[in-house]
Amino acid sequence: MGNQFELRLSGSGGQGLILAGIILAEAAINSGLNAIQTQSYGPEARGGASKAEVIISDAEIDFPKVQDLNLFLALTQDACDKYIKGINPNGIVVVDDSITLPADLKAGKIYSLPIISTATDKLGKGIVANIVAIGVLTELIDVLTREQVEGAVLARVPKGTIDLNRSALIEGYALVNN
Amino acid sequence: MxxxxxxxxxxxxxxxxxxLAAGMKFFAGYPITPSTEIAEGSAEKLPEVGGKFIQMEDEIAGIAAAIGGSIAGFKSMTATSGPGFSLKQENIGYAALAEIPLVIVNxxxxxxxxxxxxxxxxxxVMQAMWGTHGDHPVIAISPQSVTEMYYETVRAFNLAEKYRTPVxxxxxxxxxxxxxxxxxxxxDELEIFDRLKPVEGEDYIPYGVREGDLVPRMAGFGEGYRYHITGLFHDDMGFPTNSTVKAGVKINRLMAKITDNLEDLISYDEYLMDDAEIMIVAYGxxxxxxxxxxxxxxxxxxKVGMLRPITIWPYPVEATLARAKQVNKVLVVEHNLGQLMLEVERVVKSEAELHFLGRADGDVFVPSDIVKKVKEVL
Known part of the structure; x- marks a missing residue:
């Protein structure tokens, strides 16, 4: 087994976290790495906690689900409570700043960032919170570059929303770097 | 290239x-999680290749229309999940007896x-074998990856066409x-098999097998041949018969499609088996x-290895038995409470000690569950 980086993206069904997982996996594949994306969600079309998992590796990936969680993202309290378990003590936790983290959480780095309010207030479209989150994660995942991620985002979003999505990415980068 | x-x-x-690479031209079905993307993708892509997609009123109509599409001469598929698979069972038997090539994804x-x-x-797994009533030929395949989904779908179509049977x-x-x-x-890297058509100028006997052929040649409805198709036992012309002689010949020929062609049908993979003392049997x-x-x-x-059936029916009996003689212990791991385990048990008998790890609660095993179980049975 080579170098493997394992992520879990979670939120409420309809927030686009599965799409975010697909985009990150696509960015990895396009840059010559191996990647696998899986998901779990409830029977509802909207609502309910949903998660997407992505494994990025320079070698074959057999077990397709996360075993050693290197990066955890949550956009809702419910998803955070349900899916944060298993974070590596040196791993990275990224949550929306509306979320209260467990008091005994052990992680390498913790980022509590205004992801949802950046989308709703600054960009005027709550629907791009997932893309803001992708911007954040791009800055935290060493093996992915902004160019690869931007390419993967723009290939997946509807035409006519390209400027909005590009802005969302840039806001995401800025949340980490400020 | x-x-x-x-x-x-x-x-x-x-x-x-x-x-599509295998030549699918018709999809009929009723969308159901977690198979819905197959219906969606077929709806999107089939018109681009001159094919047709139809969403039927339910799963029974879905397979019935797919059977009709195949009879009309077009490679056809339907897709579903458990509840729909239950509903499709009657028509799976129909396709098996009437010898209609068809791919059913569950x-x-x-x-x-x-x-x-x-x-x-x-x-x-057992429903695929015994879900429809009566003795009948079954080919069932369990892929483990996206790449295998591609190649095994191609193989499913090829086998359906070659043996005139649902896969x-x-x-x-x-x-x-x-x-x-x-x-x-x-x-150009794929081998694609198309059903054999009647020979022009010869009298067409719809259910007669020409010398050297595996199965009867299949005329598409609308191609100029008139013949009868039924789910009753039938004679070579396709008409119903109660003759025990004809029924016996028919059912034996249908079952022989499987039993005479095991080498062609069976596919499996082994991992680190050469020096293994414990064999895991798992699939998907x-x-x-x-x-x-x-x-x-x-x-x-x-020293643990794995035998992975890719074709689960017919089950790779010989390969399993050969390895069972080599190892001390066999551990079947599956996402149910013991189904293919019954087949492994039938094959392994007393050649090795048999163990089982299963669950049916909707969650998947993690590798440490299997590590723990192997250490328990050591």
Whole structure:
């Protein structure tokens, strides 16, 4: 087994976290790495906690689900409570700043960032919170570059929303770097 | 040779891509999680190749229309999950007896009944064999990856056409929904089999087998031949018969499609079996979990390997028996409470000690579950 980086993206069904997982996996594949994306969600079309998992590796990936969680993202309290378990003590936790983290959480780095309010207030479209989150994660995942991620985002979003999505990415980068 | 396209693809998407590469021209079905993307993809792509998609009123009509499409001369597929697979059973038997080539995809979720719609399972393995009544030939295939979804869909179509029988492709939800890297082969890299048509100028005997052929030649309805198709036992002209002689000949010929062609039908994979003292038998996504566990166990010096049936029906009896004689212990791991285990038990008998690890609660095994179980049975 080579170098493997394992992520879990979670939120409420309809927030686009599965799409975010697909985009990150696509960015990895396009840059010559191996990647696998899986998901779990409830029977509802909207609502309910949903998660997407992505494994990025320079070698074959057999077990397709996360075993050693290197990066955890949550956009809702419910998803955070349900899916944060298993974070590596040196791993990275990224949550929306509306979320209260467990008091005994052990992680390498913790980022509590205004992801949802950046989308709703600054960009005027709550629907791009997932893309803001992708911007954040791009800055935290060493093996992915902004160019690869931007390419993967723009290939997946509807035409006519390209400027909005590009802005969302840039806001995401800025949340980490400020 | 042009360069292969490398991309991230979902298992269900790869099934559609494989079906189109195999020559699918008709899809009829009723969408159901976790197979819906197969219907969606077929609806989107079939018109681009001059094919047709139809969403029927329910799962029974879905397979019935797919049978009709195949009779009309077009390679046809339907896709479903457990509840729909139950509804399709009657027509699976019809297709088997009337010898209609057809691919049925059953992306397995947690059952019984409507069960756990979005959760994985492997609980339909025995249903694939015995779900429709009466003795009948069964070919069922369980892919473990997106790449295998592509290639095994192509193989499912080829086998359906070659043997004139329904072929069941049964990935679990994990394989259907996961996305991973795939290299799409070029069209000239694939071997595609098309059903044999009647020989022009010869009298057409719709259910008579010409010398040297495996199965009767199949005229498409609308191609100028008139003949009768029924789910009753029938004579060579396709008309119903109660003759025990004719029925005996017929059922024996249908079953011989499988028993005389095991080498062509069976596909399996082995991992680190040559020096193994313990053999894991697993298939579908569970086999990937087992492979990860085997690597962990090997790192501790435990000699464990895996036999992975890709064709689950007919089951790879000879390969399993040969390895059972070599190893001390066999551990079957599956995402149900013991189904293919029964077949392994039948094959292994007293050649090795048999153990089982299963669950049917909608969650998947993690590699450490299998590591723990192997250490328990050591």
């Amino acid at each position: 042009s360069k292969r396209i490398v991309k991230l693809m979902q298992g269900n998407e790869a099934c559609v891509a494989g079906a 992306v397995m979720r947690g059952g019984p009944s409507t069960g756990l719609p979005t959760s994985p399972g492997q609980g339909d 069941i492709l049964m990935p679990d939800e994990v394989v259907g929904h996961m996305r991973e890297r795939i290299e799409i082969p070029n069209a 996504s569970t086999a990937r979990t087992a492979k990860n566990a085997i690597n962990k166990l090997r790192a501790e010096g435990i």
